[in-house]
Amino acid sequence: MFIMERKKAFIIPFPQHGHINPMLSMTKELINKHHFDVIFYGLDDRREAIENTGATYRKFKHFNLTNFPKMPDLVDVFTYQLKVSNQELPTLLEDYIRDQPDVIIYDFMSLHGKFLLKFIRKKKCLKQPLGVNFNPTFALKPGIFPTDEEWSEAMNKNFWDIIRLVWLFILQAILSIKFRLNIWNTMKFFTETDELNLVGISPEFQPKREYFGNELKFVGHSASDQIQKAKIISDKKLEKILDSIDVINPSFDLDQRTEKVLIFASLGTVFNDFKQIFDKILDAFKLFESEDPSLKSFLIMSVGHTVFEEYKDYQCPDNMIILPYVPQINVLEKASLFITHGGMGSTNEAIYFAVPLIFIPMSADQPFVAKRLCDDFNLGIRFKPFDFTSPQLKDGMVKIINDHTYRQRTFDFSKILNKYNGGKMAADEIAKFIDERDKKQK
Template sequence: MARVLVVITPAEGHVNPSLGLITELVKLGEEVVYVCVEEYRSRIEQTGAQVITYPFLHDAFSHDPILQPLEYSHPYQFIHMVTCGIIPKMIPEVLRVIENQAFDYLIYDSLMGWGGQILAEKLGIPAVCTISSFALVEPSGLHDKPIDTEELYEAIMNTAQKIASELQVSLPAVEDMMAHQGALNIVYTSRFFQPRADELHDRYCFSGPSIIPRQDAPAFPLDLLREHPRENVYISMGTILNKNLEFYKLCFDALKDLPINVILSSGKNTDIEPLRELIPDNFIVKPYVAQLELLQYTNVFVSHAGMNSVSEALYFDVPLVMIPMTSDQPFVANRVQELGAGIVLDKNNLHASDLREAVMEVLGNSVYKNKAHLIGESLRQAGGCDYAAAAIMQQFAKV
């Protein structure tokens, strides 16, 4: 039995995919210590792992000016967010709470970038990198656009040099700060869905999405759907950028009076009361829904194209209408559209008529459903948590 340190960026789309893998490793006899924030303690403890927490600004990715998601037009913007935002806020705290403890290997989240390499170097142990979006084929994973990068580069390197000096670790080149450096890299998608998968070496393990029930998710009142047996459209914009009441009003205007059920997940921290009287009769608005359960009854998913949500939809053969907002969402959305399983809309030029037309197109054209099924089959056949855990055990576990 090996002692495993798990450190994942404290965000829904990164913690949730890790839970199935950790559950399997615990079942296989590994002693897992999962370091995260208090907000995720309950769901992590359900895996059987020991939880150690550290302080981190609640809802940081919505409120912290460095961590707030952006539309990245140059790789340095993303590297800056990680190196100047995530690493200095996470890594010293993680090292503090595990001081004097020994581990056999590390599992870290790719969003930590160089931070995962720092932990592995400080502890003197090999590492597994888990990737909750697409793996980066190019070192940066983004395409350069002509913007002034001198200030960004200087900020990145000044912060990185300070971190390297304080923690006494080696300093990588800026282009290597987000490279997947795990001795094994677990990618929560299929080789079919991954763009340019043939360019990735054999240290990449494509296990498909981690689909396990959320014990803390409320059961969805399916009887509300049975009262009106018709096609179901589900709308969710994730957990970070879900407080846009104007967007919800647009959804009401776009889809009211249609012979469909519309389920809108508004977000646990969104005050929907100002819109209460505007909610159409064919809408069901909840602050939080059991997404995995609801997707099994969904005909079209209107989504921000976060990788976790997209993967879960496609796993259940649900085609999408996508309105990408930030970060990797445009890349994910474009890949879905490229493979024919959905339509991408422009958030900067979005009208109710656009959303209505896209939803009705996907509902009425079986090609989208068929293409979603094709991707979904590749995700279901990828191997899942069992496959990922076995790959880790084969490479790292003690005999």
């Protein structure tokens, strides 16, 4: 009887939801279709989701995102990761020597994953695993996308930022000397490619795709509705609101004016501790209701646990609910409008269900996502997070709900992006690459 040899994989992400979630479908495919044993690193807030794929969950020992800045820029992210990598790398190396994985899949933001591979490759006596760089957002090419001007805008340099960059350089030097690694420019190291490079968006979504070569494989967004859709909704009021609205996305009748409008607002799981923004959304929704009283409108706000504590005594009417968390897929399939921070995961899910968007981008890649979808594809409207008023937001709501061309364009774009199954394609590419490498080595 032939027994298929099982390959072993390490998955080493940057342990935030937006970086772990896009890898879950790929993990499930690697385990179920390609017979991999997967060890997936993370933190306890995503343990259940990781284990549901069939992977073995392994907790990072030194990450503590409770101390992560509310509005981090790239310097914050790199500085934090260099500090953590200094502590985490010896543990990861011990795990590698013990488990001997065939492939290490790391998030492009996971400097500790990159450092581990770089260290292993210096030691020729160690088994050399396949390195897979997984990017859940736009691919980057310095000077092309983002442009030098866009990088400078994202960095927003001032005197204190120069001091922070000097400190970043010192941390790079310490880590390079300690582990004998040549890491003197984290910004450059951040955009380096590996043996296999997967981008978790469709090629049509990528800005300036023509400037990126074949070294990148655009696999598309993961079919996350299959993983994250809740079978049971625990909040009875939320369940009642959703039960009162038909599923309209993505196969709705574009010419039919719905009598019920569901507006969904969420700023994600990282940059969501800003009650003043949610207050503006609440005020804008009240103005929106008064604009057309004949239209039955609903508002669902997912505000995170910190802000929810400030709203716990707020008396919501029957058509409004504020919760720390909602099952996003269940809401999006019935939503007429999504007010979002513009995280790549949430944005792709909105497009998957053909929901028009209002962006309030907070940080990271969110301004680039908002600019791409609003300026290039005209799928929504974007506001700067602290520079808009409730009446301006209300006008945006009215414009998108009443102008059905937004729905049409979003629907058309969803058909393009939904051709791809990112999880399946990513797993297939990894398995194919390993098989081809094994054949060459025989």
